[in-house]
Amino acid sequence: MQVGTANVRRILVYGGSSVNLIMLDVLKAMKISEDQITKKFSVLVGFSGAIKNTLAEIYLPTYAEGVASYERSRVLNCLSSYNVILGRPWIHNVKADPSTYHQCIKILTDWGVATIKAPPRMETDQVILNPEYPDRYVLVGSDAPDSVKPKLKRRKFAPERNAIINEEMDKLLDMGMIREVMYPE
Template identity: 30%
Template sequence: MLKKSEYKALYISVRCNGKLLLRVLIDNGSALNICPWNTLIKLGFQEAKLWQSATVVRGFDGAKRKSMGEVDLVLQVGPAQFQVMCQVMNFSSVYNLLVGRPWIHASGAIPSSLHQILRFVVNDQLITVFAEDDCTMIVNSGPKEESDRKALVSPHHVADIVSIGWVSKDKAVMEMNLPEASIMMAKEMIR
């Protein structure tokens, strides 16, 4: 049984407008993609023309807020890029971007807050992006046909491990902290 402190939301990191965007909430319970106004400013889009939107957003507390408008953002999630239409809201939040069912369904992504991963298929490769605490991504090479789904999760299936952690120019690559499980798995594969 999980303790309440173990009920974690699924946060990932993405790239947008050439910048690393941390604390992107993947929320299967949201019917909208939401971008706080502060995030647009951080990304350098404060001059962006917002498309008018008649969308009214209802929060958890039942309060209604009108959207400032809509904006299209190009997000790089792992090795893939996605165009995401977001409602721009002016409020403070714990996330920099909330990605809901519109993107999840359009991309065919499967989020799991329990396992702290996000999976989707791009160019016949299964991409697994782990939550922000972990900077590993697994790319399974193989077909995406339904008949081959079992092969993708087989313990004998070959996986390439690549890092999706970004290091700034002033940090040495040696300072990157990879999860111990990722290091063990890489050593085993090399052996």
């Protein structure tokens, strides 16, 4: 989605937020000039009662699937999984219909109804950190650098056991229960 002068990823559309939020790091990456940012401190209280202070306020254009709007966003300086959180002000302004179940947003445009779908989830590989504790693992993105991925050694089995293992593997592959993963050596 286009926010300001940049194509921003990791945007949460959340009807539970009464304000639009943008992280300070995003504004720095966009190289927004100081005169566009209004120093305006306010307090945000989360559902759990957690309190965050905003640093400023900024008006930025947003563009989503043919619908342009000019939005007021509060600036936060904190770590977040999202770069921008679009709340009820944006949802009502563009007449969006977000669906968490379908992982999409429908927006009425001049050309009809546009659907913005969430990107597919990143595939991950499970990496066991210590063989003595197989229940302790981390998930590593499949497209992670090779230096992060595990270096597995192929185990040798007796020929009769190898045939049984291959037969079971073929069954699981055919059923779609497992998939083949190739690791560089």
